[in-house]
Amino acid sequence: MTSVKTLLEIPELRMRLRTGSALLGREISRIYVTELPDPSRYVSTGELVLSGLLWWREPGDAEDWVSSLARAGVAALAASGADTDGIPDDVVRACAQHRIPLLEVPADLSFAVITERVVLALAADRGREPSGARKRLLSTADAPLPVLLRQGAEELRAACWVLSGTGRVVGGTTPEAPPVEWFMPDRERTIRDEYTLLPVGGRFAIPWILAVRTPETDDLADELAGLVSLARARAEQVRQMADRAAAPLFAALAGGGGDLAAALASSGRTDPVRVVVARTQDGELAPELLAELLAETSASFGAVGEDAYGIVEVDEHWPAHWASIARERLSTVERFVDLSGVSVGLSGPVMVDGLRGAAQEALYAVEVAARRGERSAVVAGEDVAVHRLLIAGAPDELRRSMRERVLGGLLAYDAAQGTDLVRTVRVFLECSSSPTAAAKALHVHVNTLRYRITRASELLGLDLNDFATQVDVYLALRS
Template sequence: MRLRALLDTDALGLRLLGGEDELDRSVRGVMTTDLRDPSRYLSGGELVLTGLAWRRDAHDSEPFVRLLVQAGVAALAAGEAELGDVPDDLVLACSRHRLPLFAVHESVAFASITEHVVRQVSGERAGDLAAVVDRHRRMMTSGPAGGGPDVVLDLLGSDLDLRAWVLSPTGRLIAGSKLGGPALPAEICAGLAAEHLAAARTGRRGPHRVPLAGTTYSLFPIRSSGRSPQAARDVRESVLSDWLLAVEADAGDWPEERLDLLQGVTQLIAVERDRRDAARTVRRRLAQEVLELVQTGAAPAEIAARLRVAAPVLLPGLGAAPHWQVVVARVEWEGDEVEGGPVAQSLLEEILVDPLATGPEPSDRIAVAHTGDEAIALVPLPAMAAEHDGSEPGLLADALLQTVREPLSAGLNDDGRLTLGVSAAVHSAEGLRGALEEARHARRVAAARPGRVCAAGHQELASHVLLLPFVPDDVRRAFTARLLDPLKDYDRRHRAELIPTLEAFLDCDGSWTRCATRLHLHVNTLRYRVGRIEQLTGRDLSRLEDKLDFFLALRMS
C-alpha cells in the first residue's frame, strides 16, 4: 500500500501538510501512540497515528520526529481533536526530516484509519472479514460503551459462530464473547496460556492448536500493532508480555481466508492493547521518580511530596493517605543477551492484578519502574485501621504467584527465571527505603531456592538472617519497625507501657512472678499486657523464635 492511496480515500478525510515528494512510500503497518519515545515498538514502514499528548511545548516536536525517522516509519498522522490545528513546530520538524505529515480531522476515528490500513496491507479479504471489520469500526466509534476487545469477539460469535477469548500471558481473562456457552474456567485459561508460551518459545508460527479438557483450541498471538513477528531480536523480549486470542475451534483445516480473518482480528485487538499500554506511561513515570528519590537518599519530605502526587493517580477518591508496599521482580535469562528489566516490568504489572479481576483495566492502580534487570512496583494500600490487630495487610508473596506459576514456567522454559520479593507495608516516606531494601533482600532469598518461578516475603527474613554481615542496615531497621512500631503506637495513644513490659519480660526469661515483681504489677495485669503485645504483633512470647525476634529488635532499635 502506498501513502498516496490514503489521500485518495475520501472516507479517511486526511489532509497532507507536507511531504508531497514522498507519497510513493510503502506502508507495511500502523501504530497508534502518544509515547514521547515509541521507537522500541516500531520496526519500520508504519503509519504512526498520534493524538499529540506527548507534546508539552514546541521543543518536543523535533526529537519526536527524529526518533520516528530513525525507526524508519513511512509517515505521521496527527489528530486535530485535542489541539485543533496541527502545531507549526511539528510541521517544520517533519519537513526538515522529509517525513510525510497528515492531519486527521477530529471527526475521523483512529480506529477507522487503522482498520483501513490493516485491510489494504493484508490483501483482499473474504466478505465476512469486511463485514466484521466494518461493523467493529462502527461500534468502536459509536461511543464509550461500544469499545474494547469484547465487541469484535461478540461479532466473531454472531457472524462466524466462533467462541473466542483474549488472555494475558499469565492466563488472566481480559475479554470474551458473551454470546452463549459457559465462562472459560480459570484452570483452562492458565493451561492455554502455558501452551501458548511454550509454543512461542519454540519459534513456531501461530495459530497453535491445543487439545485441552476434551476441546481443541487454536491460539493466535496478539503482538503490538507496530511490531512484526521478526521485529524483536529475541523471542524472549516479548514472550512474557504478548496477549493471545484463544478460539474454540481447530484451525488446522481452515481456508486461508478464515485464517486471514483471525489475523486481522488480532491486529484490531493489538491497537487497543497498545493504547492501554501507552496509558501506563504516567504511572510508570511516577514510580520511576519515587524510586530515584529513594535510591539517591532524598529527604523524606521530598519523597512524601512525590507520594502525595502519586496517591490520587493510583487510588482516585481515596480520603486518607495510603500505606505502601514495594515489590521487586527480576527476570534473568541464561547468556544475558536479553535485557530483563522491561520484561520484568510488564510481567510485574500483570502479576499484581487481582487474578479474579477481568478486563484490561485493573492494572490502572499499579506503578512499576525498572532499572537494569530489576522491576520495582510501588503498590498503594488503603490506610490501615488505627488499631493494629496482628493481621498481615497487603500483598503476600506466595499468593501473587499461585495462579501464574504454570504459564510463566512454560514461558521461561529451561533458560529463564523469575524471582520476586515483597516488603511489609509502610505508612510513611521514611519507611520506603527500608521497604525497598527489604523487598530486594526477600527476592535474593527467593533466588536461592530451586525452581523457575520463586517468591519470598518479608516474613521470611528471620531474625537469625538479620545477624549476617551482608544484610543492609535498612533491612534491619525495617524488621525492627515492623515488630515494634505497633507497640510504640499503642503506647503513645494509651500510655500502656508495652515496650518496657516487653523488655522486662524478656530480661526475666519469661518468668511471670519475677517480671510482675520488678514492674510492681499484679500477675494478671502483666498477663493482660503480654496478651496485648501478642495480639498487636501476631507473635507468641512462649515460643523461643519469637522471643529471639523481640530481643534482637529491641537491641537494634
C-alpha cells in the same frame, strides 16, 4: 495500493500534510499505534505509525524518536497535537530531516476511525471485499476488550478468550478458557481438540493469545486478533499516561529524596498498600513483567533505573498467596520469554506514610531473590527474618563500622592465632545460647565450648550470657 496519498484523499479522515509532499507514494502495509518514549524495538518497514505525541515533553525530544522511525523504514507518521498549539515544531522539522511524511490528525478524530479505514483499504488491496461480518467487527475497533470479544464471538459464532503468556485469562466470553500451554510458540496457529489458538500481534515481550472455540481456521479470527492487538496498545498507552502522573512519587520513593510528603498527598491513597519491585537483567522487561503480574489489582507503576516499582492497594481482592501465584505465572511465561535473572520482591502491608520503609523491604526481598541463583524468583518480605530487613536498611558504611566496633577484637585474634572463635560465637547464639546444643553442632566437648565462649567474652569485653549483648553481637555477625 494503499499509499500515504490514499489517506489524504479520504474525506472523513480530514488529515493535513505537514511535510513530505514528495513521499506520498509510499505504500502502507500495516498500522501501529504507539506512545512509547522509545519505539525503536516495535516499529517496522511500511507501517503507518499513529501517535498522540504523549511521549513529547519539550523541544528536542523529537529527534531520537523520529530517527528511530526512519531507521525502521516506516511509511509515515500520523499525529495529533501534543498540546493546544498542534504538532510541535521540532517534530515537523525532524520528520522533514529524516524524510518521514507527517500527517496531522484532527483533535476530534479517533484513532480507531483511522485504523478501521486503513484496515479496510488494505483488505481491498488484497482483493477481498470486506464482508458484513468484517465490517461489523471493525466497527468495534475502538471498543474495550470485553465488547470486542463479544462482537468477535457473535461473528465467529464461537466462544473467544484472550490469554496472557503468564497463563492469566485477560478476557473471555465464557469462564472456561483453554490453558495457554496448549499454544505452540513456533506455529502461526495451534489447533487442539475443539480450539484454535493464534498469537495476538504487537510489540510486547509477553505475548497474548487469542483462543476461539472452533477447530476451523477463519480469516475473521485473524482480524479479531489484530483488533485485540490494537486494544492492548491502547490500554498500554493509558497505563503509561498514569505512570507518568505517578512518576514523582516513585522517584521520591526509590531515590530516598524529593518531596515524598507532597508526592504521597497527590497520590490520594488512604488504604493499606504493598510495594512490589521487579528487576531483570536488561531492565527493559521489568515494567511489562510487573504490569502483567499485577494486572488483576489496582496498582500504580513506575520505573526507576533498572527496577520497576508497583504500589498496589491491599483490599479483599488481594490474594494472600500472591507470591505463589507470581511464581507460577513466571514459570508459565518462560515458554515464551527468557526470564534468566528475574527477581521480584514484595513488601508487607503498610499505610502510605510507611511507603519508604516498604520500598526498602521490597528492594531487600529482590536482593534475597537474586542471591537464590534461580532463573526467576519471588520473595515476600514476610518470609525474610526481621533482623535481616533491619540490617539491610542500614548503609554499608554503618554495617562495616558496627561489625568492626563490636567484633574487631575477636576478628583480630582469629586472624593472628588461626582460630575460629567468631564461628563458635555465631553457632552458640544460633543455638539459643545452649552450650550443649552448640557443642553438639560444633562436634566438641561441652567444656571446650564453655572455654571458647569465656575466651570470646574476654576478647570482646562483653558478657555473652546477657541477652541485650547477644542481640548486638548477632546483628554484628549477620551484617
